[in-house]
Amino acid sequence: MPLPLGQFPTRVTGAGGLLVKRDDEANLGGYGGNKVRKLSYLLEDARARGLHRLVTLGAAGSHHVLATAYYGRREGFEVAAVLVPQPRTDHVVETLRATLAQGALITPARFGWAGVPLQLASLLAGPGTSFIATGGSSPLGTRGYVDAAAEIAGEDPSEVVCALGSGGTAAGLAIGAVLQGLACTVHGVLVADPKSVVPWLTRRLVERTARLVDPHSRTLAREALKKLVIVTDELGRGYGYPTARGDAATERAAAAGITLDGTYTAKAYAYAEDRVRRAAATARPVLYWHTLSSSPPDAFLDDRAADNVADIYAPLLPSA
Ligand SMILES: Cc1ncc(COP(=O)(O)O)c(C=O)c1O
Known part of the structure; x- marks a missing residue:
């Protein structure tokens, strides 16, 4: 279920x-x-397998990564993600800040999609980890x-x-x-x-x-x-x-x-x-x-968002 x-x-x-x-x-x-319908299956599966950590990936302003960070934390998982650069828009900046505010461990993909497999592999090596596909779009x-x-x-x-x-x-x-x-x-x-x-x-x-x-x-x-x-x-x-x-x-x-x-x-x-x-x-x-959340990303900001955003923005958000 x-x-x-x-x-x-x-x-x-x-x-x-x-x-x-x-x-x-x-x-x-x-x-x-x-993302809600997809994560309902994916988090249930991770829990049933006794895993406590979710690792995923997406673009810098990914709604999927924000949703995984939000629901993952709410359901007691640690969440880590590799984020790939995408053009800067106000909405993307807000989404990234909201993701960081969920306490997710973010690894910027400094070499675009090409370097992602290696960066993911090191995150996936951690014990108790469930891999969540981009956009939550595994068959499950x-x-x-x-x-x-x-x-x-x-x-x-x-x-x-x-x-x-x-x-x-x-x-x-x-x-x-x-x-x-x-x-x-x-x-x-x-x-x-x-x-x-x-x-x-x-x-x-x-x-x-x-x-x-x-x-x-x-x-x-x-x-x-x-x-x-x-x-x-x-x-x-x-x-x-x-x-x-x-x-x-x-x-x-x-x-x-x-x-x-x-x-x-x-x-x-x-x-x-x-x-x-x-x-x-x-x-x-x-x-x-x-398919877009009716609550805007800035509804999920808190003080933690402020700390590391400046460092992380520059490589992840080139101008559109
Ligand atoms: C708001 C929004 N709509 C649509 C989609 C596309 O859905 P899917 O990845 O299932 O093709 C996404 C995916 O990230 C999304 O964030």
Whole structure:
């Protein structure tokens, strides 16, 4: 049984052609967003195996690393992470400060992704350690989104749209949609590079997760892959670089009470709005799955955040 870290089911709001699945509210007053469902499985597994330390990785402003640090500490784990540089934005700076405020041991990846395996290996050598994949997107973490699809069984959208970074959200929803017999396709809006690798890894994640969910099925992975559409044209200059379309979508979403970020959700929301215009003729709504925490990172700051940030910022946050 996954640990009850959040409040589920989350609401579906919105009107007209665009529905919004509010995973931003997965933990009201705490840290929400799409990491909650994944970590519910991952932390339960670490606990069941008697481990007391979590080691993970991500970009400097990773919501996943913040969520792991937050829930890990809350559930009694030590947390360590290797962080890779990403372009500086206000949101990224706040997220990094909030991560440091959780007391996580942060190792900056000084040689980009190339040096990460070596730095991870030394962290993983510590006793009692559970490795948590980038974005929580191992097959086990992805199960959180396989389960989540059951929550939209009554909505009948033509398409579900979400941001696709490490792939677990889209992969899990595609599998869950098959298991629930939903008629929708699942559109993962690519926000991470390289463009030639991440879609491939995501499809592999579908296959690996389908095997975990139903080892005997010969069709689950194939059916889920048919449902999964990977959209590559919202990425812009690359991971972490805001786009003009995303910025404009952020303003429109704010007017509807939805807060977006430039790395993930702005790009997905911009695409969802376009799909609403195209789907108008089908009379079925588009469902945008909102994956950003509704509590902003600065809600998790305390005095500890102030000490080591200056040292850690400079190499991790080159200007955008
Ligand atoms: C706010 C937000 N939305 C979407 C995603 C992408 O989800 P996934 O990594 O499961 O593809 C992330 C991943 O870090 C995220 O932080």
